[in-house]
Amino acid sequence: MTGTSAALTPPADAIPPVRHPEAPAPGELLGAHYEHCFGCGGGQPHGLHLAARAGEGVTVTAEFTVTPDHQGAPGLAHGGVLATALDETLGSLNWLLRVIAVTGRLETDYVRPVPVGTVLHLEAEVTAVSGRKIYSTATGRIGGPDGPVAVRGYALFIEVKVDHFIDNGRPEEIQAAMSDPDQVRRARAFEVNP
Numbered sequence: 588m589t590g591t592s593a594a595l596t597p598p599a600d601a602i603p604p605v606r607h608p609e610a611p612a613p614g615e616l617l618g619a620h621y622e623h624c625f626g627c628g629g630g631q632p633h634g635l636h637l638a639a640r641a642g643e644g645v646t647v648t649a650e651f652t653v654t655p656d657h658q659g660a661p662g663l664a665h666g667g668v669l670a671t672a673l674d675e676t677l678g679s680l681n682w683l684l685r686v687i688a689v690t691g692r693l694e695t696d697y698v699r700p701v702p703v704g705t706v707l708h709l710e711a712e713v714t715a716v717s718g719r720k721i722y723s724t725a726t727g728r729i730g731g732p733d734g735p736v737a738v739r740g741y742a743l744f745i746e747v748k749v750d751h752f753i754d755n756g757r758p759e760e761i762q763a764a765m766s767d768p769d770q771v772r773r774a775r776a777f778e779v780n781p
């Protein structure tokens with residue numbers, strides 16, 4: 588069974604996504620947007636350490652290895668962890684638009700179980716943009732780009748300003764992030780979106 592809700596259908600006036608001229612080149616690794624991100628950060632021992640790479644147009648590919656820390660049932664990945672992998676991959680698409688955005692809605696289809704030890708290969712694309720709303724889809728396959736489909740995701744991301752994080756994050760982490768020059772540079776790079 589598959590399908591998405593009406594909220595994930597782009598409105599009639601939506602436009603195709605436009606790759607930012609300074610987007611990372613196809614094949615380039617995007618790197619973590621935040622060291623302590625559970626999806627992509629290197630500073631999370633049990634995190635997904637998901638590595639996303641820019642593709643052509645407004646697409647990305649990503650890989651994540653399911654470890655024993657990611658189990659739900661014995662020997663199988665937890666569905667919430669798989670949703671995290673989809674969320675992180677879909678979120679990384681916004682780098683190619685050079686927009687900061689957060690997940691407003693995420694829907695998932697779980698097609699087959701994903702054993703521990705699997706390298707989950709994900710591909711994602713932005714399908715449409717309408718004002719601050721960014722519509723995207725992703726597919727996760729077992730073992731590689733031609734492997735069997737395990738999960739699909741459909742999302743609506745909403746563009747926000749850096750202030751979204753500064754205003755809402757816990758002060759300890761925000762202060763630490765703001766005193767890290769690399770983090771500030773990454774955040775500022777997205778602030779101007781001509």
Ligand SMILES: CCCCCCCC/C=C\CCCCCCCC(=O)SCCNC(=O)CCNC(=O)[C@H](O)C(C)(C)COP(=O)(O)OP(=O)(O)OC[C@H]1O[C@@H](n2cnc3c(N)ncnc32)[C@H](O)[C@@H]1OP(=O)(O)O
Pocket residue numbers: 594620621674675678687688689690691692718719720743745747749752753761764765770771773774
């Ligand atoms: C210098 C140091 C600082 C650090 C900087 C760090 C930079 C890091 C860089 C990059 C980080 C990226 C992180 C990615 C991580 C992976 C992705 C995640 O997991 S993100 C976490 C989960 N998501 C949330 O926590 C969102 C919580 N929700 C909200 O905050 C708000 O609801 C928000 C911002 C999404 C929308 O609130 P509104 O007040 O701005 O806007 P409204 O008017 O409500 O919505 C705008 C439009 O979107 C639709 N919309 C909003 N939510 C919707 C929904 N759930 N379903 C359908 N439509 C929705 C609305 O109907 C509206 O549409 P109409 O313009 O009227 O056509």
